[in-house]
Amino acid sequence: MGKNLFEKIISSHFVSGSVQPGSEVGIRIDQTLTQDSLGAMAYLQFESLGVEKVKTELSVSYVDHLMFQPGSENADVHRYLESVADKYGIVFSKPGNGICHQVHLERFSQPGKTLIGGDSHTVTCGAAGMLAIGVGGLDVALAMGGAPLYILSPKVIKVNLIGSIKEWSSAKDIILEILKLLTSKGNVGTALEYTGPGIQNLTVPERATICNMGAELGVTTSIFPSDEMTKRFFIAQGREKDWQELLADPDATYAKEITIDLSQIEPNIALPHSPDHVCTVKEMEGKPVNQVLIGSCTNSSYQDLMTVAAMLKGRKIHPSVSLGIVPGSRQVLSMITQSGALYDIIASGARILEAGCGFCVGQGQAPQTGGVSVRTNNRNFEGRSGTKDAQVFLVSPATAAATALSGKITDPRDLLLNYPQICLPEKYDIDDSMILYPSNTAEIFRSAAIGTPPFNTPMPTELKSRVAIKVSDMINTDDIIPGGSAMNYRSNIPKSCEFIFKFIDPLFPQYCKENKEAGVASVIVAGISYGQGSSREHAALCPMYMGVRVVAAKSFERIHRDNLINFGILPLVFVNDEDYERIEKDDELFIDDIYNVIHEPRIQVSNLTKNYSFTTVNNLTMRQCEIILAGGKLNHATQK
Numbered sequence: 021m022g023k024n025l026f027e028k029i030i031s032s033h034f035v036s037g038s039v040q041p042g043s044e045v046g047i048r049i050d051q052t053l054t055q056d057s058l059g060a061m062a063y064l065q066f067e068s069l070g071v072e073k074v075k076t077e078l079s080v081s082y083v084d085h086l087m088f089q090p091g092s093e094n095a096d097v098h099r100y101l102e103s104v105a106d107k108y109g110i111v112f113s114k115p116g117n118g119i120c121h122q123v124h125l126e127r128f129s130q131p132g133k134t135l136i137g138g139d140s141h142t143v144t145c146g147a148a149g150m151l152a153i154g155v156g157g158l159d160v161a162l163a164m165g166g167a168p169l170y171i172l173s174p175k176v177i178k179v180n181l182i183g184s185i186k187e188w189s190s191a192k193d194i195i196l197e198i199l200k201l202l203t204s205k206g207n208v209g210t211a212l213e214y215t216g217p218g219i220q221n222l223t224v225p226e227r228a229t230i231c232n233m234g235a236e237l238g239v240t241t242s243i244f245p246s247d248e249m250t251k252r253f254f255i256a257q258g259r260e261k262d263w264q265e266l267l268a269d270p271d272a273t274y275a276k277e278i279t280i281d282l283s284q285i286e287p288n289i290a291l292p293h294s295p296d297h298v299c300t301v302k303e304m305e306g307k308p309v310n311q312v313l314i315g316s317c318t319n320s321s322y323q324d325l326m327t328v329a330a331m332l333k334g335r336k337i338h339p340s341v342s343l344g345i346v347p348g349s350r351q352v353l354s355m356i357t358q359s360g361a362l363y364d365i366i367a368s369g370a371r372i373l374e375a376g377c378g379f380c381v382g383q384g385q386a387p388q389t390g391g392v393s394v395r396t397n398n399r400n401f402e403g404r405s406g407t408k409d410a411q412v413f414l415v416s417p418a419t420a421a422a423t424a425l426s427g428k429i430t431d432p433r434d435l436l437l438n439y440p441q442i443c444l445p446e447k448y449d450i451d452d453s454m455i456l457y458p459s460n461t462a463e464i465f466r467s468a469a470i471g472t473p474p475f476n477t478p479m480p481t482e483l484k485s486r487v488a489i490k491v492s493d494m495i496n497t498d499d500i501i502p503g504g505s506a507m508n509y510r511s512n513i514p515k516s517c518e519f520i521f522k523f524i525d526p527l528f529p530q531y532c533k534e535n536k537e538a539g540v541a542s543v544i545v546a547g548i549s550y551g552q553g554s555s556r557e558h559a560a561l562c563p564m565y566m567g568v569r570v571v572a573a574k575s576f577e578r579i580h581r582d583n584l585i586n587f588g589i590l591p592l593v594f595v596n597d598e599d600y601e602r603i604e605k606d607d608e609l610f611i612d613d614i615y616n617v618i619h620e621p622r623i624q625v626s627n628l629t630k631n632y633s634f635t636t637v638n639n640l641t642m643r644q645c646e647i648i649l650a651g652g653k654l655n656h657a658t659q660k
């Protein structure tokens with residue numbers, strides 16, 4: 021029987037398990053990437069493994085998140101990352117070289133290879149025919165040490181794209197349409213494989229925009245075939261030798277198929293505060309806007325910025341708007357400079373910001389109080405912009421430029437401009453001088469800003485615990501631990517813990533402390549899709565450090581559930597939603613004989629305060645049970 025793309029790459033990297041959907045499969049990892057916000061902890065964890073050199077074909081450490089702190093902490097983290105990379109055989113991409121996913125796509129992606137990254141948008145490289153998966157930093161550390169990655173085999177959905185995209189609609193509008201269709205809930209355990217006649221004219225950067233927001237869908241991965249269009253991209257990047265054709269077999273089978281007619285896609289917009297809250301731009305037209313920001317790993321390619329520059333050329337942005345442009349990489353910045361497009365952007369009144377994540381992760385550019393911000397990035401969770409009551413809308417670069425020109429949300433077709441037909445360049449500007457290859461000579465730099473990886477203790481035989489917080493549905497990792505200034509303490513775990521649930525219940529750290537002092541573990545109770553958003557492992561690592569042993573939820577998002585397991589926290593799913601309703605903060609919970617019951621498909625939890633028991637689903641694999649009982653993956657790996 022023929023194989024789809026996912027099955028082809030899994031079989032060439034198979035280590036153990038089964039590709040049957042829902043079964044655990046172990047795969048060999050060729051490449052890893054990290055970004056600086058989570059990378060420091062990943063490399064500290066890697067160091068604790070005692071491995072001499074990374075065992076992957078390629079591991080790259082990027083600096084793109086932490087670039088705005090006034091003190092020395094960011095610089096110290098960067099220096100640590102650079103020195104640890106040099107010592108252990110890791111490639112280092114310097115600050116200013118660009119966003120990890122953009123640079124990785126340009127300079128290191130390879131069709132048919134496996135890539136994991138300590139960042140949920142690692143899936144972006146699926147655009148080049150890679151099996152690219154976002155994971156927690158600890159999984160990256162273990163893969164660098166030579167361990168396979170274990171995932172639950174997803175069911176693969178064929179997304180058949182037909183027709184051609186209309187002028188003024190774009191790849192961003194396609195993925196927003198898919199988010200409207202599939203939403204950001206309920207896609208755990210699936211992978212999207214894009215195919216059909218409609219993909220032929222989509223360039224690799226356009227495919228990257230589509231794959232990138234697979235993270236917002238919550239799918240395990242998204243992938244395009246490696247075809248003639250992919251080959252053109254690799255030739256233009258001077259990397260033809262890295263290209264190989266990779267197509268699904270004609271008789272490949274899929275769990276499900278959906279068809280999307282690209283000719284029907286309108287300019288779309290995601291409304292506050294969720295990327296799947298999508299309508300057409302037409303429906304929102306006329307809303308006054310304070311700020312427009314163009315960039316991020318979703319929309320900052322050469323094509324994106326050339327489109328924006330062509331629209332701004334010879335025009336001035338609306339006086340009430342602040343327009344910021346963030347090139348995705350130094351390569352893109354160089355090319356728009358050489359072409360003169362940068363001048364057109366600056367002359368319009370736009371601000372040019374450093375190539376990096378910047379506004380996307382709340383590092384600068386917080387909108388005014390109660391402001392309206394229109395952005396091209398992938399997330400608009402409440403507060404992520406740095407302004408709690410701001411309204412953030414997500415759009416394509418063309419809609420963003422049209423909005424900046426008119427001062428209100430505007431469908432780009434309304435401006436009656438000539439459509440800028442921007443093609444893939446024949447040749448990208450290639451200058452890898454900000455990419456450092458390891459010389460294996462460095463002394464590792466350490467300062468007070470560089471902490472140590474915290475180890476957990478093994479699970480006690482009987483689990484006495486108390487509910488420290490009860491939260492609602494769709495809690496994302498920004499809700500658990502915010503971006504912005506909190507990110508400056510990612511390698512200082514005690515300090516990071518102060519930010520946990522800061523905007524939901526700032527007393528959560530205090531409750532955990534009291535529970536610890538009373539000799540009981542803490543429990544988090546949550547609704548559906550707990551842990552949406554990013555691979556931010558501090559959303560699990562910090563609760564572990566604070567004594568959380570169980571999260572009981574109506575459902576979990578994939579990466580966060582994996583991270584909870586990685587840090588020895590038991591993820592339990594309520595069988596009956598009424599049990600979620602019944603449970604309250606401070607309820608005392610008890611699980612007896614956990615070393616045995618953890619292997620059962622159902623776990624009974626006694627609510628001692630209210631004198632009843634409730635049933636939870638426990639679908640851990642044998643390996644995951646061992647990890648949780650050991651107190652987490654780091655204990656599990658180092659105690660063997």
Ligand code: F3S
Binds near residue numbers: 085317398
């Ligand atoms: Fe950076 Fe935002 Fe992408 S934080 S990696 S630009 S999602």
